[in-house]
Amino acid sequence: MTTVAKAFIGLFWLPRFVCAVFPEEPGPLNFIPTEVVRRYPVFLGRPHHSSFRQEPLHIQRILQVNRTLYIGARDDLFRVELDNVVGEEMFYSKKRTWESNKNDIRICRMKGKHEDECRNYMKVLLSRQGGLFICGTNAFNPLCANYTGDTLEMVGETVSGMARCPYEPKHANVALLQ
Ligand SMILES: *[C@@H]1O[C@H](CO)[C@@H](O)[C@H](O)[C@H]1NC(C)=O
Numbered sequence: 001m002t003t004v005a006k007a008f009i010g011l012f013w014l015p016r017f018v019c020a021v022f023p024e025e026p027g028p029l030n031f032i033p034t035e036v037v038r039r040y041p042v043f044l045g046r047p048h049h050s051s052f053r054q055e056p057l058h059i060q061r062i063l064q065v066n067r068t069l070y071i072g073a074r075d076d077l078f079r080v081e082l083d084n085v086v087g088e089e090m091f092y093s094k095k096r097t098w099e100s101n102k103n104d105i106r107i108c109r110m111k112g113k114h115e116d117e118c119r120n121y122m123k124v125l126l127s128r129q130g131g132l133f134i135c136g137t138n139a140f141n142p143l144c145a146n147y148t149g150d151t152l153e154m155v156g157e158t159v160s161g162m163a164r165c166p167y168e169p170k171h172a173n174v175a176l177l178q
């Protein structure tokens with residue numbers, strides 16, 4: 001099996017943990033048995049072996065562009081080079097945090113939403129003209145922006161993600177009208 005295929009299989013292992021927070025979310029389409037997962041690299045959100053494990057990743061979207069994987073999670077976007085997979089784990093080469101601002105979180109909480117829902121879940125992740133187009137739920141006030149593919153920097157302003165991005169963290173389906 002090629003490294004790409006192995007790497008992908010490793011990634012499918014993660015949604016088991018991700019789904020635990022929002023019980024309404026439909027289960028993953030595919031489960032890989034633990035004994036198989038052990039043989040392939042997994043992504044745990046770390047830059048290298050000696051860094052600490054972080055909190056659960058809440059992976060929402062994965063996009064492969066040539067030999068690079070982009071992983072959209074909760075408040076975090078990762079870039080992983082598939083040619084740099086070392087042993088049992090894939091490490092990110094770049095991480096960019098895109099959180100909801102305090103005001104959006106406050107309004108979301110006032111609407112009675114749980115604090116886990118008032119975060120930025122990246123639901124749309126597209127390759128576009130050498131860069132990325134990303135939309136996040138942004139505490140029920142969805143926003144979209146362009147990002148550079150190499151440094152993961154936001155380019156230009158954010159635009160409203162209404163009708164482009166689902167509001168609800170628990171809904172996995174994407175409506176993209178742009
Ligand atoms: C991916 O590879 C193709 C073919 O080599 C190349 O034309 C394209 O520019 C690459 N895309 C990116 C984003 O590097």
Ligand SMILES: *[C@@H]1O[C@H](CO)[C@@H](O)[C@H](O)[C@H]1NC(C)=O
Nearest residue numbers: 144145146155156157158159
């Ligand atoms: C993102 O980039 C595309 C293509 O360059 C452009 O048409 C679009 O207006 C940009 N969107 C934002 C939000 O900057």
